[in-house]
């Protein structure tokens with residue numbers, strides 16, 4: 001059994017919207033999972049991180065990425081993008097389909113081609129923990145003419161999501177609803193592109209009309225990705241549906257503010273999820289998930305605990321994943337961060353509430369340190385953190 005103890009935690013964000021901050025001072029990890037919150041003072045571990053009063057939060061869950069070939073995205077000719085996102089605090093990413101494969105002809109997609117593309121991506125990009133990140137790839141682009149056997153192949157490939165983006169939803173509902181039943185029977189969730197046409201130029205327009213009868217598991221980038229549905233449609237979606245609603249970095253800021261306020265005012269923040277919708281036309285944004293949650297606090301008026309829970313526990317749960325919440329038995333996907341020198345306030349919560357980027361020192365995925373000491377994508381936090389193992393007691397720590 002491998003053990004790691006995080007001590008001297010100053011602020012603890014649970015990732016659970018129902019109780020988003022708790023007075024937790026230490027956390028014990030065993031074999032990649034959280035074994036105890038505030039274990040007995042006599043607890044020893046093979047490795048110790050002294051958080052020095054810094055903040056601990058769940059690793060961020062980017063609910064909308066577009067991977068292509070592992071760490072290389074031809075979308076913006078960037079190599080190493082996944083590692084850069086890990087340094088921005090993201091520990092889990094969910095593909096919203098792999099439509100950026102060079103040369104893919106969106107107007108001549110066949111059931112066999114889209115299924116094979118998802119299966120190949122799951123077996124390549126989705127097979128490896130790039131830079132330590134949990135990348136859920138193999139999200140099929142749904143097209144007309146698919147049979148139940150195609151969904152069997154997707155289930156065998158361990159796909160967790162299927163995407164309506166090019167599917168002609170104005171052609172009739174029966175097949176789309178059948179696809180949704182086949183997905184759900186196999187534990188695959190459905191997501192739909194909403195709003196106006198995407199960068200591809202051929203995605204289907206989707207507003208309240210389609211969402212009201214399709215009832216997907218998640219409506220993607222409801223406030224724009226990049227073009228939002230009308231204000232009236234967005235209000236109707238908030239008021240008359242119950243599925244998860246996603247906000248992305250690719251969206252419209254005004255629509256995002258309107259959406260978040262309406263959800264908050266009607267007690268529906270549990271429906272809200274976050275993603276970057278990158279790599280894409282919006283770019284490659286290593287700090288994209290952090291920027292999303294800072295916007296929710298500083299502009300939309302949510303508390304830091306609420307915004308962090310939306311970026312972690314909410315987004316993971318909407319996609320059927322057990323990440324995103326720091327509780328006993330959950331994966332130890334953790335970010336340790338604090339306010340940056342010169343930032344507003346003394347705590348990470350103060351800084352985040354003001355919309356100031358926090359400085360990341362450590363990122364852990366399944367209890368393994370994937371960012372150690374400081375992030376290469378954020379300024380350092382203003383507190384010093386110490387790491388100790390059995391032969392190094394430089395921080396004055398006693399670890400066994």
Ligand SMILES: [Zn+2]
Pocket residue numbers: 064066096225277278280
């Ligand atoms: Zn997208």
